[in-house]
Amino acid sequence: MIRVITERDTSFAGLFVVGVKSTGIFCRPGCPARTPRPKQMEFFATAGEALKAGYRACRRCRPKDIVEKPPALVEQLETLVRNNPASRITSEMLRKMGIDPSTARRQFQRYYGISFSGYQRATRLGTAHRAMSNGESAGNTSFDTGYESTSGFSAAVRKLFGEPPTRIAEQKCLPARLYETPLGAMIGIADDLGVHLLEFVDRRRLASEIKHIRGSLNCVIVPGKNLPLDQLALELEEYFAGNLPEFTVPIHIAGTTFECAVWNELRRIPYGTTVSYKDIAHRLNRVGAVRAVGRANGANKLALLVPCHRVVRADGSLCGYGGGLWRKKWLIRHEQQHRKSH
Numbered sequence: 001m002i003r004v005i006t007e008r009d010t011s012f013a014g015l016f017v018v019g020v021k022s023t024g025i026f027c028r029p030g031c032p033a034r035t036p037r038p039k040q041m042e043f044f045a046t047a048g049e050a051l052k053a054g055y056r057a058c059r060r061c062r063p064k065d066i067v068e069k070p071p072a073l074v075e076q077l078e079t080l081v082r083n084n085p086a087s088r089i090t091s092e093m094l095r096k097m098g099i100d101p102s103t104a105r106r107q108f109q110r111y112y113g114i115s116f117s118g119y120q121r122a123t124r125l126g127t128a129h130r131a132m133s134n135g136e137s138a139g140n141t142s143f144d145t146g147y148e149s150t151s152g153f154s155a156a157v158r159k160l161f162g163e164p165p166t167r168i169a170e171q172k173c174l175p176a177r178l179y180e181t182p183l184g185a186m187i188g189i190a191d192d193l194g195v196h197l198l199e200f201v202d203r204r205r206l207a208s209e210i211k212h213i214r215g216s217l218n219c220v221i222v223p224g225k226n227l228p229l230d231q232l233a234l235e236l237e238e239y240f241a242g243n244l245p246e247f248t249v250p251i252h253i254a255g256t257t258f259e260c261a262v263w264n265e266l267r268r269i270p271y272g273t274t275v276s277y278k279d280i281a282h283r284l285n286r287v288g289a290v291r292a293v294g295r296a297n298g299a300n301k302l303a304l305l306v307p308c309h310r311v312v313r314a315d316g317s318l319c320g321y322g323g324g325l326w327r328k329k330w331l332i333r334h335e336q337q338h339r340k341s342h
């Protein structure tokens with residue numbers, strides 16, 4: 001159990017929780033918070049036992065959720081998402097149902113630790129992906145996956161991947177694969193020569209990024225595998241275990257000339273270190289282009305592989321990250337902790 005906690009092994013989540021004596025907080029395995037010293041650990045089979053022993057639930061990994069039923073409002077929102085796979089649940093829709101949107105969103109965020117809109121994006125993607133992975137036609141899968149109608153399922157898939165499921169076989173296809181990481185699920189898209197996209201599935205601009213890839217390569221995205229996606233799986237595992245200072249999986253860098261220059265510069269930032277936007281602008285001999293560097297940084301479609309998380313403000317403070325600031329913090333700390341061993 002000490003090994004599982006120390007290595008942030010998530011495969012044991014739900015089997016036990018760990019209390020940290022010095023802080024009085026308990027976590028589930030894989031928690032992104034600072035790893036406690038073995039002497040400080042106390043183990044419990046369930047969150048309930050830890051609560052009884054006087055520990056409070058960690059706010060990062062939310063171990064109480066293992067035993068706690070979601071609030072009625074959260075369950076209602078989940079049902080809404082399930083029954084409306086193709087459409088975004090708007091504040092207007094919630095109000096019409098007599099639900100106060102801000103209360104609903106706050107409760108949802110508190111229970112799941114991600115925003116309601118992030119949850120919707122992740123669900124849309126995950127459900128479509130899983131259904132298609134089974135290789136069944138849309139008509140067969142839609143009912144099993146919780147979609148109420150075939151047309152709803154088709155609309156959801158079309159919105160994300162571009163074509164009605166039945167026509168995918170006739171088109172040039174690019175495989176996509178989901179990866180479980182300690183920071184949540186990621187999606188990777190690659191052709192045989194390299195990776196086009198790697199993103200956290202709840203990222204706001206993911207749908208438009210996928211659409212852009214589809215358009216520029218004239219292809220559809222389907223769940224599947226190939227050599228780069230398999231290699232990426234191994235490298236992600238090693239990276240999150242702290243054993244991989246540099247990704248070697250081939251990638252496609254596609255953007256404007258300036259964006260490509262910025263991204264190539266980002267790839268020169270050593271593991272476990274950070275530089276500022278200003279530094280990058282300076283290195284490109286574009287001292288006045290700090291903002292443009294920031295924009296190019298945000299337009300990166302290859303999370304981790306092009307390490308945009310290693311760029312910070314000139315004063316060293318953190319600022320925007322497409323995958324969320326908490327992930328950026330986690331990544332920087334993770335790399336700093338493992339830097340010495342490389």
Ligand SMILES: [Zn+2]
Nearest residue numbers: 027031058061
């Ligand atoms: Zn925790």
